[in-house]
Amino acid sequence: MSALMQTYNRFPFEIVQGEGVYLTDNFGKQYLDFTSGIGVCNLGYNHPQLNAAVNTQLGKIWHTSNLYQSSLQEKVAEKLIGNAQKQVFFCNSGTEANEAAIKLARKFTGKSKLLSFHHSFHGRSIGALSVTGNDAIKHGFGELLADIEFAPYNDDAALTQINDQFAAVILEVIQGEGGVTAANANWLQRLAQQCRAAGVLLIIDEVQTGIGRTGKLFAYQHYAIEPDIITLAKGLANGLPSGAMIANSKIAAAFDYGAHGSTFGGNPLAMAAAATVLELMDAALLKNVQQKANGFYQLLEDQLSDCAAVEAISGKGLMLGIRLIESVPVKNVVEKLHQQGLLTLSARGNTLRLLPPLVISEIQLQQGLHLIKQVLSDAVAK
Numbered sequence: 001m002s003a004l005m006q007t008y009n010r011f012p013f014e015i016v017q018g019e020g021v022y023l024t025d026n027f028g029k030q031y032l033d034f035t036s037g038i039g040v041c042n043l044g045y046n047h048p049q050l051n052a053a054v055n056t057q058l059g060k061i062w063h064t065s066n067l068y069q070s071s072l073q074e075k076v077a078e079k080l081i082g083n084a085q086k087q088v089f090f091c092n093s094g095t096e097a098n099e100a101a102i103k104l105a106r107k108f109t110g111k112s113k114l115l116s117f118h119h120s121f122h123g124r125s126i127g128a129l130s131v132t133g134n135d136a137i138k139h140g141f142g143e144l145l146a147d148i149e150f151a152p153y154n155d156d157a158a159l160t161q162i163n164d165q166f167a168a169v170i171l172e173v174i175q176g177e178g179g180v181t182a183a184n185a186n187w188l189q190r191l192a193q194q195c196r197a198a199g200v201l202l203i204i205d206e207v208q209t210g211i212g213r214t215g216k217l218f219a220y221q222h223y224a225i226e227p228d229i230i231t232l233a234k235g236l237a238n239g240l241p242s243g244a245m246i247a248n249s250k251i252a253a254a255f256d257y258g259a260h261g262s263t264f265g266g267n268p269l270a271m272a273a274a275a276t277v278l279e280l281m282d283a284a285l286l287k288n289v290q291q292k293a294n295g296f297y298q299l300l301e302d303q304l305s306d307c308a309a310v311e312a313i314s315g316k317g318l319m320l321g322i323r324l325i326e327s328v329p330v331k332n333v334v335e336k337l338h339q340q341g342l343l344t345l346s347a348r349g350n351t352l353r354l355l356p357p358l359v360i361s362e363i364q365l366q367q368g369l370h371l372i373k374q375v376l377s378d379a380v381a382k
C-alpha cells in the first residue's frame with residue numbers, strides 16, 4: 001500500500017529526467033512533452049540559464065523572511081508590471097493567488113459577493129474552491145463561501161447578472177481545466193465594461209494562460225481589456241513553486257501592513273528562477289510563440305478536420321484543445337499516446353489538452369501531431 005494519500009490517479013511511471021522538450025521515465029523510455037507539467041515548465045527542462053540562476057542563488061541563501069527587504073522580489077515585480085501603476089503580492093501557488101485576490105477584492109470594496117463562471121477552475125482551498133464552477137470537486141467539505149454566484153461563460157446572461165452588489169467578477173480568459181474554451185472577445189469586452197460601469201472589480205485568473213502561454217505575457221492582452229487584479233502561478237518560476245497577485249496600486253493599498261502574508265511567498269530560489277523566466281520571455285520569444293502557434297493551429301485544423309474522432313479544436317497560442325467524440329474517451333487516447341512516446345493532458349468535455357513547452361520547435365510540434373493523428377485514426381478505425 002502506498003504511503004501517499006490517494007488524491008491523484010497516477011499513471012504507472014515516473015518522470016526522472018528532462019532535457020529541453022523531452023522527458024525520460026524510470027524505465028528509460030523517452031517522451032516528447034506536450035504538457036509542460038500542466039503549463040508550468042514553459043521554457044522546458046534543464047534550461048542552462050534557469051539552472052545557472054537558481055544554482056547561483058542556492059549558494060547565497062534559500063530562504064529569508066518577508067520581514068526584510070527583497071531586491072529579487074522587487075526585480076520580478078517590476079518585470080511583471082512594466083510601467084503600470086500596479087503592485088505585486090507573492091505567494092506560492094495559483095490557489096493562493098486567487099485566495100489573495102478574493103480577500104483583496106472584498107477588503108477594497110467592502111462587499112463580499114463574487115461572480116464566477118460555470119466550468120471555471122480557480123483552485124482547491126475553501127475560498128478558491130468556492131469560486132470554482134465544478135460541482136464534482138466541491139462536495140464533502142461542509143459549507144463553502146457564501147455570496148458566490150455563477151454565470152454561463154461566453155453567454156450574455158452573465159452581463160445581466162452583474163450589478164453594484166458585487167465585489168468582483170473572476171474569470172479565466174481561456175478556461176483551461178474546463179475544456180480549453182477561449183472567451184469570445186466581444187463578450188469579454190462588454191463584460192469588462194459592465195464591471196467598470198457597476199464599480200465591480202475584474203479579476204483575471206492567468207494562472208494557466210499567463211507567462212507567455214498564448215504568445216503574450218498575459219492572455220488578457222489579446223482582448224483589449226484592463227483587469228483590476230491578475231493572478232499568476234504555474235509558469236512564473238518554470239517549476240519552482242511561485243504565485244503572484246498583481247493589482248492596480250489604488251486597490252493594492254487596501255492590503256496594508258498585516259492584512260495578508262505568506263512565509264514562503266517570494267522565496268529567493270523561486271524569485272531567482274522567475275526573474276530569469278521573465279528576462280527570457282522577451283518580445284522575440286513571444287512573437288516566436290505566436291508564429292509557431294498560428295502555424296500549428298492551421299495544421300491541427302488541416303490534419304484533424306476529417307478525423308471522425310474529433311469534434312472541435314479550440315484554444316489560443318500553445319494552449320490547445322482537441323474535443324473528442326464520446327465513443328473515444330480521452331483517457332484512452334492519453335494512454336495510447338504514452339505508448340507512442342508523447343505526453344498529453346485531458347480537460348473537461350472529453351478534451352485532449354496540449355500545453356507544450358513554449359520553446360518547442362515546429363518540427364517537434366508536427367511530430368507530436370503526427371502521433372495524435374495516428375492514435376485518433378486508430379481509435380475510430382476499430
Ligand SMILES: *Cc1c(COP(=O)(O)O)cnc(C)c1O
Binds near residue numbers: 092172205209233
Ligand atoms: C492550476 C490552476 C489554478 C490552481 O493553481 P495551483 O497552483 O494548483 O494552486 C488556478 N487557476 C487556474 C486557471 C489554474 O489552471
